[in-house]
Amino acid sequence: MKGRAIGAAAVCAVAVVAIVVLGVVLSKNVVYFRTVSEAVEERAGGGGDGRLRLAGEVVPGSITETARGVRFEVTDGEATADVIHRGDPPDLFKEGAPVVCEGRWSESDVFASDRILIKHGSEYEPPDVDSGEKASGDKASA
Amino acid sequence: MRAALGVLALAVGTSAAVLGIATLGLGLRRGDERLLRNGRRYVFVVLAAAALAAAAMEWALLTHDFSIEYVAENNARATPLLFTITGLWAALEGSILLWALVLGGYLAFMARRFRDRANDPLVAWATLTGLAVALFFFVLMLGPANPFKTLADVPSDGAGPNPLLQNHPLMAFHPPMLYLGYVGFTVPFSFAIAALVTGRFGEGWLADTRRATLVAWGFLTAGILLGAWWSYEVLGWGGYWAWDPVENASLLPWLTGTAFIHSVIVQERRGMLRVWNLSLVIATFCLTILGTFLTRSGVVDSVHSFTQSAIGPMLLGFLGIVAAVGIGLIAWRGDRLRAPGRIDSPVSRESAFLANNLLFAALAFVVLLGTVYPLLAEALQDRRLSVGEPYFDRMTTPIGIGLLFLMAAAPALPWRATTGEVLRRRLLVPAWSGAAVMVLAVVFGARELAQVLTFGLAAFALAGIARQFAVGARAHGVARVVRSNPRLYGGLVVHVGVVLVAVAIASSSSYSTKREVRLRSGESATVRGYTVTYLDSDRERSGQKTTVSAQVRVERGGDDLGVYAPAISTFPNSTSGIGTPSVHTGLREDVYLTLVSSPNERGRVTIGVAVNPLILWLWIGGGVMALGTLIALAPSLQPFRRRKPTPAVGLRRQNDEEREPVPV
Numbered sequence: 001m002k003g004r005a006i007g008a009a010a011v012c013a014v015a016v017v018a019i020v021v022l023g024v025v026l027s028k029n030v031v032y033f034r035t036v037s038e039a040v041e042e043r044a045g046g047g048g049d050g051r052l053r054l055a056g057e058v059v060p061g062s063i064t065e066t067a068r069g070v071r072f073e074v075t076d077g078e079a080t081a082d083v084i085h086r087g088d089p090p091d092l093f094k095e096g097a098p099v100v101c102e103g104r105w106s107e108s109d110v111f112a113s114d115r116i117l118i119k120h121g122s123e124y125e126p127p128d129v130d131s132g133e134k135a136s137g138d139k140a141s142a
Numbered sequence: 143m144r145a146a147l148g149v150l151a152l153a154v155g156t157s158a159a160v161l162g163i164a165t166l167g168l169g170l171r172r173g174d175e176r177l178l179r180n181g182r183r184y185v186f187v188v189l190a191a192a193a194l195a196a197a198a199m200e201w202a203l204l205t206h207d208f209s210i211e212y213v214a215e216n217n218a219r220a221t222p223l224l225f226t227i228t229g230l231w232a233a234l235e236g237s238i239l240l241w242a243l244v245l246g247g248y249l250a251f252m253a254r255r256f257r258d259r260a261n262d263p264l265v266a267w268a269t270l271t272g273l274a275v276a277l278f279f280f281v282l283m284l285g286p287a288n289p290f291k292t293l294a295d296v297p298s299d300g301a302g303p304n305p306l307l308q309n310h311p312l313m314a315f316h317p318p319m320l321y322l323g324y325v326g327f328t329v330p331f332s333f334a335i336a337a338l339v340t341g342r343f344g345e346g347w348l349a350d351t352r353r354a355t356l357v358a359w360g361f362l363t364a365g366i367l368l369g370a371w372w373s374y375e376v377l378g379w380g381g382y383w384a385w386d387p388v389e390n391a392s393l394l395p396w397l398t399g400t401a402f403i404h405s406v407i408v409q410e411r412r413g414m415l416r417v418w419n420l421s422l423v424i425a426t427f428c429l430t431i432l433g434t435f436l437t438r439s440g441v442v443d444s445v446h447s448f449t450q451s452a453i454g455p456m457l458l459g460f461l462g463i464v465a466a467v468g469i470g471l472i473a474w475r476g477d478r479l480r481a482p483g484r485i486d487s488p489v490s491r492e493s494a495f496l497a498n499n500l501l502f503a504a505l506a507f508v509v510l511l512g513t514v515y516p517l518l519a520e521a522l523q524d525r526r527l528s529v530g531e532p533y534f535d536r537m538t539t540p541i542g543i544g545l546l547f548l549m550a551a552a553p554a555l556p557w558r559a560t561t562g563e564v565l566r567r568r569l570l571v572p573a574w575s576g577a578a579v580m581v582l583a584v585v586f587g588a589r590e591l592a593q594v595l596t597f598g599l600a601a602f603a604l605a606g607i608a609r610q611f612a613v614g615a616r617a618h619g620v621a622r623v624v625r626s627n628p629r630l631y632g633g634l635v636v637h638v639g640v641v642l643v644a645v646a647i648a649s650s651s652s653y654s655t656k657r658e659v660r661l662r663s664g665e666s667a668t669v670r671g672y673t674v675t676y677l678d679s680d681r682e683r684s685g686q687k688t689t690v691s692a693q694v695r696v697e698r699g700g701d702d703l704g705v706y707a708p709a710i711s712t713f714p715n716s717t718s719g720i721g722t723p724s725v726h727t728g729l730r731e732d733v734y735l736t737l738v739s740s741p742n743e744r745g746r747v748t749i750g751v752a753v754n755p756l757i758l759w760l761w762i763g764g765g766v767m768a769l770g771t772l773i774a775l776a777p778s779l780q781p782f783r784r785r786k787p788t789p790a791v792g793l794r795r796q797n798d799e800e801r802e803p804v805p806v
Binding site: 022028 | 533719748
């Protein structure tokens with residue numbers, strides 16, 4: 001009976017350790033989904049250190065090619081973020097396209113993206129944006 | 143006309159299911175054999191109704207009857223014939239119809255196989271449970287998932303199937319395979335419920351459903367691997383598994399089903415793990431329903447989208463009922479479920495099977511948590527997030543390696559207890575082979591622990607399997623070794639397939655090279671010894687599809703490996719392009735080419751070049767697994783023999799391996 005009790009305790013201990021490991025690994029690999037304004041606000045408040053998905057529209061006129069990819073701005077109508085993407089963007093990446101960029105903020109508060117998803121139709125509704133007004137122009141030199 | 147025929151068939155199916163349930167229920171209550179014999183006949187009416195409804199849908203698809211909403215949405219006049227036929231499972235409503243058809247088929251098989259035992263309460267309850275499941279799907283189709291909904295304004299042309307689904311012939315095979323797997327688990331589930339209700343949870347129901355479970359498992363395995371193949375050959379992102387919720391949904395029942403196939407053997411031999419086996423079967427069935435819910439209700443995109451149709455809540459409600467009934471029955475029978483056997487030694491076959499089951503359950507839990515966590519976070523905290531692939535990779539790798547170790551060592555362990563002498567004799571050579579391969583792997587540059595262990599355990603397992611075949615050949619002669627015990631040797635062949643798959647996954651996940659190169663016409667780039675030269679591109683229209691393809695010459699060390707044409711296709715009903723990769727397949731490695739972006743204004747294209755080692759072995763391993771499953775089923779090829787009714791609780795068969803064949 002004593003052996004059984006020890007066995008049961010060992011099983012419980014293993015289960016607890018396993019669940020803790022599971023929780024830690026899970027929380028480290030969660031990718032939050034943010035609109036541009038949510039992400040910018042969170043970043044201004046000192047957060048946003050992990051990987052996240054940034055949803056918005058590509059600001060018209062902001063796309064420039066870099067040696068390793070593209071640089072552009074995304075907006076959700078309220079806030080705008082600079083994005084540097086490594087690698088070629090997908091075929092339908094264009095001005096005004098609704099995109100989801102996955103990556104993390106760099107030190108200089110530029111969003112370093114390594115994956116661009118273009119969502120469409122029933123799968124994902126891009127944030128409703130008056131793309132021209134607030135977004136254009138003011139950050140073109142950034 | 144076609145719509146009316148379809149709805150009529152669905153109504154007939156629904157009524158037959160209701161009448162069958164009522165007749166069987168009444169017969170069971172009164173112990174009336176005539177009612178029980180009549181009740182089972184409704185199963186064939188259900189099958190006929192499902193077949194008629196599916197035929198009506200195919201007829202509508204083939205004649206482009208756009209007055210039916212489903213046809214208008216999933217077919218167009220220009221859709222090629224193959225994808226017109228596969229339109230039956232191109233979207234939700236049709237795939238529920240396919241589900242009902244497959245379920246009708248399995249139930250009819252079951253009713254025929256047990257036709258001599260129609261008045262056996264176990265069989266009657268199992269048939270009743272199966273009919274109840276069928277009833278749910280028929281009601282779903284008469285209600286929110288009606289495939290025959292008609293349109294007031296008939297369009298002149300339909301939208302056509304989802305572009306991804308009309309880009310490759312594999313689409314014709316992958317979903318039916320998955321469904322044959324998914325739905326097949328209804329049979330063991332029905333028997334598990336029947337065993338609980340009748341109190342006959344000895345080994346009888348396991349023997350009755352062994353073959354059905356294996357058939358379902360084999361189809362599910364094939365379906366999952368075909369899905370991976372489709373992902374690799376069609377989706378063009380360079381991989382075969384992305385831990386996508388849809389993929390996970392198919393993997394989850396496979397994990398618990400695989401655990402079940404193993405733990406069944408322990409119950410047959412030692413009478414242990416009864417509650418566990420019942421729970422595994424019920425969990426597997428629940429996971430198939432959960433998988434359907436995840437993939438078909440739109441809940442994955444957003445928790446809030448699934449209530450837009452009643453399908454999601456209905457599936458979720460059905461899942462809740464099934465889980466509650468299962469758990470309730472096990473709790474009700476709890477006191478009588480206590481197993482007669484006990485584990486005598488931690489180093490024995492049954493302990494290894496137990497460890498195998500715990501690992502499979504843990505693996506299923508890890509995948510389930512990662513899959514539903516985003517849904518829970520959104521539902522409970524209104525936070526939108528996704529769980530990254532590293533979570534799955536990091537958590538599943540150690541469990542997978544543990545399973546590989548058990549797979550290598552366990553078949554050599556004797557039942558009950560063992561001695562050092564036996565272990566030495568059976569495991570010494572395999573263990574040394576494994577160690578030698580690990581050293582070789584390190585010498586040849588493998589640095590990651592997980593890979594080195596996988597290669598070593600693969601060799602360990604293969605050497606152990608070879609030893610077992612050798613022992614069997616000595617006893618029965620080379621020609622008859624498999625026939626002497628198809629279940630054992632079929633299982634070992636499946637293990638060989640698993641080894642191939644494991645090695646392919648381990649190599650391709652860490653030794654792949656992936657690059658994107660931007661080339662103008664005539665320019666070349668070199669990726670890991672392969673020179674790719676962009677020659678030209680062209681644009682082509684066929685049917686609804688517009689395809690831009692790039693001609694790319696692949697060379698290695700001066701050898702011309704040919705011209706490949708990765709492409710991007712666009713369809714009018716979708717804004718996004720569908721990439722079609724072009725793959726140079728080799729036994730050692732694949733060169734995987736994708737067209738990342740079509741020629742820009744300066745004529746420059748971006749081509750994705752990936753060199754993936756040993757991928758071919760993933761598909762070969764899948765084939766070997768399917769072959770092993772067929773071998774394990776082999777006795778059904780022998781002359782048909784009637785079996786006596788299964789014995790009541792507690793009676794165990796003496797020798798499982800020498801048991802006479804059990805035809806399905």
